[in-house]
Amino acid sequence: MPSERLQSLLDAVVAMASDLTLDGAMQSIVDSASELVDATYGFLGVLDGTTNRRLGTFAVHGLEEAHQQMIGSLPEGRGLLGIVIDRPEPIRVADLEGHPERAGFPVRHPDMRSFLGVPIRIHGEVFGNLYLTNKRSASAFTAADEEIAVALAGAAGVIIHNARLHQSAEKRLAWLEATADIASSVLKPISREGVKQSIAKRARAVAEADVAAILVPDDDGRLVVAAVTGMTRDVVGRVTTVPWLDAITESGEDRTTLDVRLDDAVPPKALDVLPDLRAVHGQPIPIGTATGVLVLGWFEGHERAAASLDTSLARGFAQQVALAIQVVRDRxxxxxxxxxxxxxxxxxxxxxxxxxxxxxxxxxxxxxxxxxxxxxxxxxxxxxxxxxxxxxxxxxxxxxxxSPASPMVLREEIAPVARETERLLGFRPQVWIKGDVEGEVPAQVAEQLVAVLHETTSNIVRHAGASAVQITLDVTDEIVLEVRDDGTGLDPDALMGNGLRNLRHRAKNLGGTCEFTEPPGGGLNVRWSVPKARHGR
The missing domain is CATH 1.20.5 (Single alpha-helices involved in coiled-coils or other helix-helix interfaces)
Structure with a gap:
């Protein structure tokens, strides 16, 4: 190897080693390799960890960002690219046009003629492949170019390994800091809902997830969304029954699926409570004698972060989370x-x-x-x-x-009313709670709300002849209690009765309203609403 090219190679290795981030190191490698062999385009593809076949991540040289977005999908591990994957050894092609295995490159990819591909190994294991195309100063890559690329790939393996170690250390530090923050948060006055929301935010950040949610079991053992970040909080309070999540609570072991479409335990519509997720990790959280779940989710295109999740760190975080929730609950x-x-x-x-x-x-x-x-x-x-x-x-x-009505236990005040209504009617009312009721409903409103619920359900039991009852409490925008049945509807004489008059009076005293309407299918819908602005905590 001529001394000039050797010096250029050494300079390139020093430049590549200066960036400790994995993405930065990969980009530096492909840029240096393209310059050393005078290639127009360069690609560094990382093998997908799930199949060791498909190319999951790419660093690109020679293409503008707009052109890359226009191409869209990454090259796949088939055709000529598949040969380099299946037989990890250098390959040179003078003219791709006549090569029988030209397939593997995406549509709208720039026209390419000459080709040079070399594997990148880390401790004997193939990490990915370096592809270089269209030599500018000649019609084809030479043996000297191949020698340079092989030498650079050898150095790249060490550099990438160090970058991965550095990235792993930084992630470990981030998880430890998050764990320490959760532990210290319980030393300050904070509610259970507050600590759960804080846990979801920190977990989402350190896991580089798009969505994080805390699911806790209700009285019937069903998982209820207690906190969420990364998407609308309307899902808080909703119940989800997913075999994939049930398996986590039953076994006490974490699970990860990198593609919910390929996992039979996650039916397509089962995660409607957390929609559009492609990759999901579930981490069990022991809460007293029951088990909750910390759910981390990634949308399509972000599966790489899910694949790189260190589950041992997430497990240690979950143990601290369980302790924090228990401490706040006991307090x-x-x-x-x-x-x-x-x-x-x-x-x-x-x-x-x-x-x-x-x-x-x-x-x-x-x-x-x-x-x-x-x-x-x-x-x-x-x-x-x-x-x-x-x-x-x-x-x-x-x-x-x-006999206090406390906002801290508003859910516990609603549950007995539903159970008593079930006992009297012979069927269980549907109960939907949306939003942070413990954090958003002041004491004076909670007291009146429970009284209104008692009155409305008593009226249904005595007069409605209903076969279905739905109770909805939504505190996302304002405090709204709706009780709907499919019974005989509203008796005009009842509008003047003391019961309904009391419902209006309770709402009016809090600056709200109470409306009685008959749904199209029959029955009665009572909507009791109070603005949150007048009742700050």
Whole structure:
């Protein structure tokens, strides 16, 4: 090899080694190789890890970005390119036009004549192939060009290996930092929904995923979307039943599918709750005695990030996530218990001290009224009646203190209403909850909302004769509770009744509305809505 070309080769190797990123190293390799052998076009293709046949990723030299987008699909591992894959050894072709295995290049690819292909190996394993076409200064590539390309490919294997190690170390560091952030987040005041949303955001970022979601089991063991990032939050609260996800919760082992179309365990419409995903990873999260799932998803064209996911790092992250969720859950339970204990204490004090003293004062006034004139006796009687009413009000307050409607457990308040309705009607109402109800529904609204739900379901049980009931709570834009049945519809006389009037009154007091409509198929739809703006937390 002439000393001038040898020096150029050494300079190229130094330049390639200066970029520690995998994409940057690949681009530097194909650029240097094209310049050293005077090629018009250069391509560095990485073998697809799923098949070791198809070329999954490319670095390109000599084509503008617009031209690459016009070409669209990457070259495939067949024809002449397949020969280099099947027999990983250098190959030179003087004129592609007459070659019997010219296939493999995509449509709209630029016209090519001369061709030089060499494999790139890492520790004896073929990582990909370097393709160089259309030598500018001659009609074909020479043996010296092949020698340069082979030498460069040998150095490229080492450089790519180092870049991959560097990339792996950076990803490991990113996962560790994310894990530490989740651990430290529980030291601050944060709700369960807040920590789940934070987990989804961090997982999506470090996994380079398009979508991340946290799915937790409900009372019936069905997986419910508790947090999501990368797509609309309308899916929060929706239930999904996918055999692929069920297998994760049952086995406690993570699973990855790089193409949901080829996985029989993921039916085409089963992931409607997380639509348009091509690659999916599911990581189990033990939550108490149940198991949730951290779902990472990638859209079409981003499968490479899914294939490069280090599942051991995701597993360690999930273990920390489970601990964080449990800590926040226990903290919320302790806080609620402290509130309940405090309310019990206040209730006891009101009952044992205040009511008894008021009762004693009432008795004193009542006995005094017998020793004074008629006018004074009448005034004392009014005072005694007032004390009796005050005692009743205090007793009602004591009852309210021991029966709170808390926004922290709004889902738990709705579930018993649905179960009681099922018991009375003989069928289970459908319940849909959309949005972050714990984070978006203030206490005063939650209390009224539960009362409205009780009233509407009671009316259905008593009067509707329904065979289907649907309960929907949507807090994405405003706080909307809809209860729909397929029964006899609305009795005009009922519009003047106290029950429906109370529903309107509860909504009006919160700046909202309550509407009663008959759907086209019959029955009744009650829409009770309250704006969120007036009830910030």
């Amino acid at each position: 919320e339970r302790q806080a609620r218990l402290a509130v309940f204990e405090d309310r019990d204490r206040i209730g006891r004090d009101l009952h044992d001290l205040v009511i008894q003293r008021l009762f004693a004062v009432g008795l004193t006034l009542d006995s005094t009224s017998r020793t004074v004139g008629p006018e004074a006796a009448e005034r004392l009687a009014v005072a005694v009646d007032s004390l009796d009413q005050t005692i009743k009000d205090i007793r009602r307050t004591i009852f309210d203190l021991t």
